[in-house]
Amino acid sequence: MLDFTTNEIKERSALRVNPAKTCQPVGAMYAALGVHKCLPHSHGSQGCCAFHRMFLTRHFKDPAMASSSSFTEGASVFGGGSNLKIASKNIFDIYKPDMIAVHTTCLSETIGDDLNALITDIEIPEGKYMVHCNTPSYNGSHITGFSNMVSGFINYLSVKTDVKTDKVCIFPGFVNPGDMREYKRLLTKMKVPFTMLPDTSGVMDSPMTGKFEMYPKGGTQIEDIKKLGECKKSITLGKFASEPSGEVLKRKCGVEPINLPLPMGVNATDKFLMTLQELSKEEIPADVEEERGQLVDIMIDIHPYTYGKKVAIYGDPDTVLGIAAFALELGMIPKYMITGTPGKDFERLANELLNSYAMTDCTVKVEGDLFELHQWMKNEPVDIMIGGTHGKAIARAEDVPLVRMGFPIIDRYIHSYQPLVGYKGAIRMAELITNAIMDYQDKHCDEKDLEMVM
Amino acid sequence: MSSVRDHVLDQYNSRVYKNRKEHVITIGDKQPDEVTANTRTIPGIITQRGCCYAGCKGVVLGPIKDALIIVHGPIGCSYYAWGTRRHKAESDVKDGEEAKSYLEYCFSTDMQESDIVFGGEKKLKKAITEAVDIFNPPAIFICSTCPVGLIGDDIHAVARWAEEEYGIKCIGFSCEGYKGVSQSAGHHIANNQLIRYIIGTGDKKPKKKFSVNILGEYNIGGDGWEVERLLRRCGIDVVSVFTGGSSVRDIKNAHHADLNLVQCHRSINYVADMMYEKYGIDWIKVNFIGSESCKKSLAEIGEYFGDEELKTRIQEVITDEMLNNADEMQYLKSKLKGKTAALYVGGSRSHHYQTLLKDFGISTVLAGYEFAHRDDYEGREVLPDIKPDADSKNIESITVEPDKKYYRVYLTDEQKAALAEKGVKLNYYEGMFKEMDEGSIICDDLNHFETEEFISILKPDVFFSGIKDKFIAQKSGTLSRQLHSYDYSGPYAGFQGAVNFGKDILMGLSTPAWGLVRAPWKKVPSLSATLGGEE
Numbered sequence: 001m002l003d004f005t006t007n008e009i010k011e012r013s014a015l016r017v018n019p020a021k022t023c024q025p026v027g028a029m030y031a032a033l034g035v036h037k038c039l040p041h042s043h044g045s046q047g048c049c050a051f052h053r054m055f056l057t058r059h060f061k062d063p064a065m066a067s068s069s070s071f072t073e074g075a076s077v078f079g080g081g082s083n084l085k086i087a088s089k090n091i092f093d094i095y096k097p098d099m100i101a102v103h104t105t106c107l108s109e110t111i112g113d114d115l116n117a118l119i120t121d122i123e124i125p126e127g128k129y130m131v132h133c134n135t136p137s138y139n140g141s142h143i144t145g146f147s148n149m150v151s152g153f154i155n156y157l158s159v160k161t162d163v164k165t166d167k168v169c170i171f172p173g174f175v176n177p178g179d180m181r182e183y184k185r186l187l188t189k190m191k192v193p194f195t196m197l198p199d200t201s202g203v204m205d206s207p208m209t210g211k212f213e214m215y216p217k218g219g220t221q222i223e224d225i226k227k228l229g230e231c232k233k234s235i236t237l238g239k240f241a242s243e244p245s246g247e248v249l250k251r252k253c254g255v256e257p258i259n260l261p262l263p264m265g266v267n268a269t270d271k272f273l274m275t276l277q278e279l280s281k282e283e284i285p286a287d288v289e290e291e292r293g294q295l296v297d298i299m300i301d302i303h304p305y306t307y308g309k310k311v312a313i314y315g316d317p318d319t320v321l322g323i324a325a326f327a328l329e330l331g332m333i334p335k336y337m338i339t340g341t342p343g344k345d346f347e348r349l350a351n352e353l354l355n356s357y358a359m360t361d362c363t364v365k366v367e368g369d370l371f372e373l374h375q376w377m378k379n380e381p382v383d384i385m386i387g388g389t390h391g392k393a394i395a396r397a398e399d400v401p402l403v404r405m406g407f408p409i410i411d412r413y414i415h416s417y418q419p420l421v422g423y424k425g426a427i428r429m430a431e432l433i434t435n436a437i438m439d440y441q442d443k444h445c446d447e448k449d450l451e452m453v454m
Numbered sequence: 455m456s457s458v459r460d461h462v463l464d465q466y467n468s469r470v471y472k473n474r475k476e477h478v479i480t481i482g483d484k485q486p487d488e489v490t491a492n493t494r495t496i497p498g499i500i501t502q503r504g505c506c507y508a509g510c511k512g513v514v515l516g517p518i519k520d521a522l523i524i525v526h527g528p529i530g531c532s533y534y535a536w537g538t539r540r541h542k543a544e545s546d547v548k549d550g551e552e553a554k555s556y557l558e559y560c561f562s563t564d565m566q567e568s569d570i571v572f573g574g575e576k577k578l579k580k581a582i583t584e585a586v587d588i589f590n591p592p593a594i595f596i597c598s599t600c601p602v603g604l605i606g607d608d609i610h611a612v613a614r615w616a617e618e619e620y621g622i623k624c625i626g627f628s629c630e631g632y633k634g635v636s637q638s639a640g641h642h643i644a645n646n647q648l649i650r651y652i653i654g655t656g657d658k659k660p661k662k663k664f665s666v667n668i669l670g671e672y673n674i675g676g677d678g679w680e681v682e683r684l685l686r687r688c689g690i691d692v693v694s695v696f697t698g699g700s701s702v703r704d705i706k707n708a709h710h711a712d713l714n715l716v717q718c719h720r721s722i723n724y725v726a727d728m729m730y731e732k733y734g735i736d737w738i739k740v741n742f743i744g745s746e747s748c749k750k751s752l753a754e755i756g757e758y759f760g761d762e763e764l765k766t767r768i769q770e771v772i773t774d775e776m777l778n779n780a781d782e783m784q785y786l787k788s789k790l791k792g793k794t795a796a797l798y799v800g801g802s803r804s805h806h807y808q809t810l811l812k813d814f815g816i817s818t819v820l821a822g823y824e825f826a827h828r829d830d831y832e833g834r835e836v837l838p839d840i841k842p843d844a845d846s847k848n849i850e851s852i853t854v855e856p857d858k859k860y861y862r863v864y865l866t867d868e869q870k871a872a873l874a875e876k877g878v879k880l881n882y883y884e885g886m887f888k889e890m891d892e893g894s895i896i897c898d899d900l901n902h903f904e905t906e907e908f909i910s911i912l913k914p915d916v917f918f919s920g921i922k923d924k925f926i927a928q929k930s931g932t933l934s935r936q937l938h939s940y941d942y943s944g945p946y947a948g949f950q951g952a953v954n955f956g957k958d959i960l961m962g963l964s965t966p967a968w969g970l971v972r973a974p975w976k977k978v979p980s981l982s983a984t985l986g987g988e989e
Contacts, residue, residue, distance in 0.1 A: 014578070015561060018536075047637075051530065052534075054921050069497045073633055076632040084497070090499055206929070211931075
């Protein structure tokens, strides 16, 4: 398995091997699926759209509906304006969404299609919307694309107004529907009225009813996006996936953002809840405090299995930072933290986190890849890996337990229904991590050492 | 059944109707049946089709294990093709020559904005240098993605440079996603380069008296390995497979084989044709999917070679294999008989699997191809009638001359005529239509709207398709199995594969959860109440 990966690390500046990121448009497609009755539209050749739908479907095991401008060579020479015009008519005619959310591709970006001008030229049926964002694949990653699409909705739809309500705009970050449901539960418990953009719960984790719904019940309402300017504050969860959209809402509508990390682990969830408390002036409900108590109780119970364990964490920047924060609370050592997504803040934030626990001798890398991570592991092994599916070959090659968290997970089921955020999410992370470590021990220890009670 | 077709198409606006009516037909409505295929998808129509790159890198080249494939472009294209198609392979040694597998790796130049603005050739060269240094591959393939063609990077010049600089085989594939109308263009581009640069460059001759190449077999779920096992059991040498589990090491010797067996006609027929022209190697269309068709294909191979000993051996193998699973096949048939299926897969499977379904008594009510051409539907006799259009003209079509050194004729004209009498047709594919029942619906480039409509009207017991529409069918209560990737199961080829397939279908239909879809409180009248305020 991965026989060409050796411990000899040679410098690479051009060859990406086993990436820890993918391209912008898939993130934009995911974000657009989180708006009710919105159809994501890929402005490029149809392979992009097919790949992105395939990939999202494999992660969520639910349909990911989206359309394409189906560029051919002609469109690539003469521009994709006419393709977009035809597409828009057909989509509104046949698939009847309330909104088409267009994102670009490296193809339409390279030929220089001006989406603002193209959309202005298109006749959009009364009461329907067409918005866009630019998602050149040769820039950023799927996280950038996600955030660009969210900003695109605000740019097109949100209105600056003097009317202010008690509502708070929540930017959830690039997380699963299970996480979004957990946010909503906590927001409701804290009596904070909110609009969350996007909200893929009820869309990408829709129930089996015997009837396929092209636009399931979930998703942010368009009317709510229009009124985001009325929010008294926004909360951005995750520096990379959410902060840029918070900035856009501030610039466009004057809504001040409160920037928080993803609420993963005890401290970050505390911070999230106390922020909500400040906004609603409500007490933290006893049952939420009870969840926190349960979590900490669990963490103390399991510490013999987690303390001092070295962990390699890879994936999307906000998620990696969130998992690392919780790993540190468990007494683990985040030996390696790697993301493929560019953004120099990653290394700064990761190092701040490590410094706060006086951790030395850990390696953090932005714009890294899994080939390099594997090479590090060959030089100095870890006890456990946490990340998406693409680490599984490394886990097998090095015989290290792998806990699947984040995006993408295309070789397991149910993960997208369950949260990683909040105290409940941390309890789940704790269970996944401890089970992996304990299963490993059961499988690998000497027979005479197999314990009945652990 | 025509009314079903009309009911679906009538819901379109006039422009879409005009286009789609040629792609959707009912078998038996016209004599002969004719369908429009391999034309552009209308923008905005939710097609399941992919792009040229997907057909070239993803389908044909991806399985070649000992070639290190660098995808020149932004990160996504390489990322999505990383382990997502179940073409299995493992490193192996053949006659002392090793073919290592690079399939666990994903390589990309991860182009950034500056590469788009200033050109990406420099980065590509650097990436090749790094790949040679770290991975030391015998061959490097370069696959272009959309922006590469637009900014004009000359990947072929870079490939020539790499061959000179590093003494390895390096081939460029200009398979930009926007070329053609589907994956089909990519197959053609891959085929062209294989015949130009790989086939015919090896000198290892087959060791056995009878030898073949298996073309258009991608070893999904281990299908290719199963077919190879069967052929070897019969005493036939498999020189190379195009391209499942295969290697440059094997493919370079393909011209030494006596016969080409074509499984997936669409993706590899160009190689079959060109090898016939260049090396004189005949091809027969085989189908190893389904017990009956597998039996027929093996028997035809025996007829081609005409050797009595071989024919006897083949019959023995068939009898033994069929005897082995006769009980299971009978049981599965008793459970599956009378069910109906709809199939929407790539370029050949929608045909191949109908024969396997027939083994179980399952009939096909709807079939369509994602990226086929008319000959895949109607048979190769329509080839002269297919007019090239603007899109197909853009795809390079190469002609080859008989090879001075390697051209040879295996069968005389008389022998060929004798074969034809026995019903073995050389260098011919009959297409999907001829075996289909009157009244079945054909839908080329089946789109989302039509999928929903046809499923709700025809109510097939199983919808065979891909991952993008699988859950659409299942949400509406219809079992869906992926025929591109076999839902992580397989092999489905060969006699044992037929059993695997049948078991998977039965499992899907029998899963208890189907009976739990409706909550019990939805089945009884809502809250009981009394009339007239009585207590």
